[in-house]
Amino acid sequence: MSISEKDxxxxxxxxxxxxxxxEKKKFTKQLSxxxxxxxxxxxxxxxxxxxxxxxxxxxxxxxxxxxxxWPDKEGLLKQAPDRNxxxxxxxxxxx
Amino acid sequence: xxxxxxxxQELRKKLDTKEVSATEVTKAFLERIxxxxxxxxxxxxxxxxxxxxxxxxxxxSIVKGTATSVLAGIPWAVKDNLCTQxxxxxxxxxxxxxxxxxYNATVxxxxxxxxxxxxxKANLDEFAMGSSTENSALMTTRNxxxxxxxxxxxxxxxxxxxxxxxxxxxxxxxxxxxIRQPASFCGIVGLKPTYGRVSRYGLVAFxxxxxxxxxxxxxxxxxxxxxxxxxGHDKRDSTSVDKPVPDYxxxxxxxxxxxxxxxxxxxxxxxxxxxxxxIVLEALKVYEKEGATFKEVDMPSFKYALSAxxxxxxxxxxxxxxxxxxxRYGHRxxxxxxxxxxxxxxxxxxxxxxxxxxxxxGTYALSAGYYDAYYLKAQxxxxxxxxxxxxxxxxxxxxxxxxxxxxxxxxxxxxxxPLSMYLSDxxxxxxxxxxxxxxxxxxxxxKGLPVGLQIIARHFDEEKLLQTAYAYEQVTEWHKKRPxx
Numbered sequence: 001m002s003i004s005e006k007d008x009x010x011x012x013x014x015x016x017x018x019x020x021x022x023e024k025k026k027f028t029k030q031l032s033x034x035x036x037x038x039x040x041x042x043x044x045x046x047x048x049x050x051x052x053x054x055x056x057x058x059x060x061x062x063x064x065x066x067x068x069x070w071p072d073k074e075g076l077l078k079q080a081p082d083r084n085x086x087x088x089x090x091x092x093x094x095x
Numbered sequence: 096x097x098x099x100x101x102x103x104q105e106l107r108k109k110l111d112t113k114e115v116s117a118t119e120v121t122k123a124f125l126e127r128i129x130x131x132x133x134x135x136x137x138x139x140x141x142x143x144x145x146x147x148x149x150x151x152x153x154x155x156s157i158v159k160g161t162a163t164s165v166l167a168g169i170p171w172a173v174k175d176n177l178c179t180q181x182x183x184x185x186x187x188x189x190x191x192x193x194x195x196x197x198y199n200a201t202v203x204x205x206x207x208x209x210x211x212x213x214x215x216k217a218n219l220d221e222f223a224m225g226s227s228t229e230n231s232a233l234m235t236t237r238n239x240x241x242x243x244x245x246x247x248x249x250x251x252x253x254x255x256x257x258x259x260x261x262x263x264x265x266x267x268x269x270x271x272x273x274i275r276q277p278a279s280f281c282g283i284v285g286l287k288p289t290y291g292r293v294s295r296y297g298l299v300a301f302x303x304x305x306x307x308x309x310x311x312x313x314x315x316x317x318x319x320x321x322x323x324x325x326x327g328h329d330k331r332d333s334t335s336v337d338k339p340v341p342d343y344x345x346x347x348x349x350x351x352x353x354x355x356x357x358x359x360x361x362x363x364x365x366x367x368x369x370x371x372x373x374i375v376l377e378a379l380k381v382y383e384k385e386g387a388t389f390k391e392v393d394m395p396s397f398k399y400a401l402s403a404x405x406x407x408x409x410x411x412x413x414x415x416x417x418x419x420x421x422x423r424y425g426h427r428x429x430x431x432x433x434x435x436x437x438x439x440x441x442x443x444x445x446x447x448x449x450x451x452x453x454x455x456x457g458t459y460a461l462s463a464g465y466y467d468a469y470y471l472k473a474q475x476x477x478x479x480x481x482x483x484x485x486x487x488x489x490x491x492x493x494x495x496x497x498x499x500x501x502x503x504x505x506x507x508x509x510x511x512x513p514l515s516m517y518l519s520d521x522x523x524x525x526x527x528x529x530x531x532x533x534x535x536x537x538x539x540x541x542k543g544l545p546v547g548l549q550i551i552a553r554h555f556d557e558e559k560l561l562q563t564a565y566a567y568e569q570v571t572e573w574h575k576k577r578p579x580x
Contacts, residue, residue, distance in 0.1 A: 008455065015413060015458040016420070016438040017451055031456060033514050038402040041472050044479070051474030054304055054334070055481050055530035056291050056554060061333035075197045081427035088422050091434045 002032045098123040099260040100577060103169050103317040106263055110157055110168050117157060117168030121150035121212055124170045128214065128261045131580055134242060136234045137256040139175050140183045141215040146170065153210045165320055167210030172256040172265035175216035176223055177308070178297040179203055186299050187231035188221045190419050190426045190445025200297020201332065202266060202308050202325045209324050214262050218252030221447045222416065223268055223301045225249050226276060226519040229510055230449045237506070238280060239578040240544055244503040247277030247519075250311065254281040257311045259580055264321055265311045270302050271404055272498075272523025274309045275535040279498035279547020282537045282576060284564070285311045286318045289555045290530035291336035293322075294329030302411035303334070305404075305527045314574055315536060315565040319343035322557060338555060346558035347565040352386030354563065357491035361397040362522050367500045374539040374546045375497045381567060382495075389495070392487050396479040400525040403480070405517060406460045406473035407528070412450075413457030419445065452513060481529045488553050493563050496522045498535040498547030522549055532557050536564045537573035545573075 008028045012019050019027060070076065082089040098120055101109070109115045125143055132138050153168035162168070173179055176186045178196035180203075185191045199207065206213070220230035228236045228251025236251045238244040239259040246255040250267025254277035257265050267274040269287035278285025286309045293308045300306060310321035323344065328337040358379065363372055379389045421427030421441030428444055431437030446454070460469035487494060500521060509516040526533040531551050538548035548567070552560035568574050 003459065007459065011455045011458045011462065014462065015454045016417075016435070016442055017446070017454065018436075018439040018443040019451075027452060027455065030452060030513055031459070033512075034405060034452075034456060034517075035459075037514060038406055038469070038473075041399055041402050041406075041476055044399060044476060046472060046475035046479070049475040049478050051471055052478040052481055053474060054290075055477065055528065056289065056336065058291075058334065063330070072197060076423075079194070079197065079424040081421060081424075090422055091431050091437055093434050 003028060003035055099127045101263070102314050103166070103263050103312065103320055104314070106169055107165050117150040117153040117212070118147065120168060121146050121170050124214055124262060131259055131261060134237065135239055135255050135259050135261070136236050137172065137217055137252040137259070137261055138215040139185055139187065139218050139233055139252070142182055142213060146212050146214050149212045153212060156210060162210055164209035164324070166206065166324055168212065169263045170212045170214045171206065172215060172217045172253055172262040173203060173213050174219055174250050174253045174265065174267045176219055176268060176299040177203055177266060178299070179213065179216065182216065184216065185233065186222050187219045187233050188445065188447070188450070189232045190442070192233070192426065194425050198297065201294040201329050203297060205324055217250070217256055217265060220249035220251070221450050222299070222412070223249040223270055223273055224412070224449050224453055226272070226516050227504070227509065228252060228277070229506065230447055232447050235506060238503045239580055240282060241503065244505050244544070245280065247280030247503060249273040251277045253311050254278055254283060254285065257281070257283050257313060258578060260577065264317055266308055266325070267311050268298055268306055268308050269527065270305045270408060271527050272520040274311060275523050275533055275547070275549060276499050276519060278311055278535040280503040280545065282545030282573070283311055283313055284315055284318045284534065284536050284574070285309065286322060286534045287526065287532060288322065288326065288557060289532040291334055292532070292555065292557065293325050294327070294332040294335045296329055296331040300415040302408040303415065304411060305408060315561055315568050316344060316347060318534070319347060319561045341558060343557055343561055346562045348562060349385070349566045349569050351382060351563065351566045354382065354387035354493065355491045356382060356387055356389035357392040357487045357494045358389055359394040359397060359494065359496055360391050361394050362496040363391070366518070366521060367497055368502070368541065370541040371497045371500070371502070371546055374541060375548060378538040378548050378567065379495065381570060385566060385570065392491070394483045394487065396476065396483045397525050399476050400480055400528060401517060401521055403473040403476040404524045404528060405456065406469050407477065409453040409457030410460045410470050411457070413454045413461065416450070416454055449513065477528045480525050484529045484531060492559060494551040496549045496551070498522055498549040502541050502544035502546060526551055530554065532560050534560055534564050536568060538567070538571070539573060
């Protein structure tokens with residue numbers, strides 16, 4: 001199952017990645033190799049097999065819906081590349 | 096014997112008898128780091144000032160007699176994908192190059208409470224994606240046994256630091272072999288616990304159903320000691336399991352009479368270096384001499400483990416790495432034209448090639464029209480791998496394999512072909528997919544480079560795992576060897 005340059009473009013857009021023309025060529029070839037190798041999974045008949053998301057049995061873990069204040073809100077906000085008070089500043093979202 | 100070449104056990108004795116102080120020990124390691132790290136390049140950040148402050152605190156508690164932990168005053172290295180409050184945490188990526196963690200990972204907190212002393216943050220493959228530490232965006236770590244070669248990955252900085260005596264122990268993380276394989280390349284002990292044994296809170300997520308934190312040490316006893324301290328249920332990690340933590344050091348003894356060892360045919364065939372096969376066979380004969388038996392078994396699903404992993408792990412990574420968008424922390428591109436290009440440019444500037452590749456494979460495998468063929472299929476193969484192990488564990492106690500198909504390769508040897516790099520993990524990956532505990536211990540040398548033996552046990556049977564490893568270690572001398580530096 002080979003991947004085309006168009007596929008790489010599409011996937012890059014979904015993943016919010018920009019690729020140059022050279023990178024697109026290189027990644028298309030590399031991703032194709034990897035996906036072709038992975039295609040050997042089709043040798044297996046898994047029609048009667050259940051998928052495993054966690055090999056160790058797990059069930060939903062819940063807790064009471066009680067708010068716990070983060071001890072250092074300022075420390076978090078300080079990290080922002082662009083900040084205004086309690087807000088993170090980003091380029092305009094809606095025109 | 097120099098202080099820095101001592102094990103945790105040996106250091107503990109010297110500290111408790113007041114033969115040395117925690118400050119002397121810490122200074123000795125800091126000196127050695129100054130001397131060797133310009134060549135080895137294990138450390139992304141060295142926390143010298145804070146280490147000496149912590150050393151003084153540990154010293155006071157040892158003198159007063161209030162130090163309760165065997166790790167009090169013991170210096171260690173922190174893989175740089177573990178959050179350390181107030182200290183730069185980079186994941187060896189440009190996107191977090193100047194990010195300072197705002198909280199401590201649970202394992203970091205636990206070791207701090209025990210009085211252990213973090214010396215610095217250890218280099219890794221960017222976001223733990225790699226098998227040689229060459230994918231670090233910051234620097235290339237060298238193998239202390241041969242500095243033209245890689246230390247393995249992704250916990251290469253941690254492994255090299257332990258092997259070069261630049262710390263008494265280190266923590267790494269393992270998603271597809273990232274503790275065990277570098278341990279094997281560097282001739283030390285590396286343990287990946289059962290999934291859920293150790294909290295992942297504060298471990299920067301790569302693949303959430305596979306990641307685990309574990310120790311890299313000079314001996315099996317030391318690994319058991321560290322495991323004691325980092326294990327346990329954590330409310331902040333809902334995948335951590337609420338099972339009691341035994342004293343793993345109590346399980347260590349040399350008795351392997353009647354131990355039934357399974358050896359997967361698939362990992363002793365082509366694809367494994369013949370000299371490594373020979374060395375592993377010799378190790379199995381050592382077990383036989385001590386009263387164990389070994390038998391070849393079939394694990395047909397192993398052939399497909401690599402493919403399944405390279406769909407599942409990237410899929411999970413593509414979700415986990417979505418948070419790096421330049422909004423709240425880390426790198427943000429300069430003068431973005433609009434929001435979407437802010438995301439795209441930030442991520443493209445901040446991520447290295449391997450990270451981009453895996454995000455794209457993962458996105459593709461999860462995308463509409465492909466989810467069933469790729470991700471779902473891979474999760475079904477995961478079931479087959481688990482079933483193979485279940486079957487073998489019905490009448491065997493442990494599984495033994497070589498840790499890696501080769502010894503440490505040269506820097507640059509596999510960087511042109513991602514797939515050839517992925518093949519380094521064929522022996523370690525099935526263990527992560529099945530969530531089992533695995534350990535690598537030194538078992539010989541090939542062309543002067545360390546060879547690792549991998550032992551695998553049932554879920555939450557770290558006691559059997561460590562005991563099996565200990566028994567071999569105690570009748571051999573490999574763990575006493577150090578690289579000439």
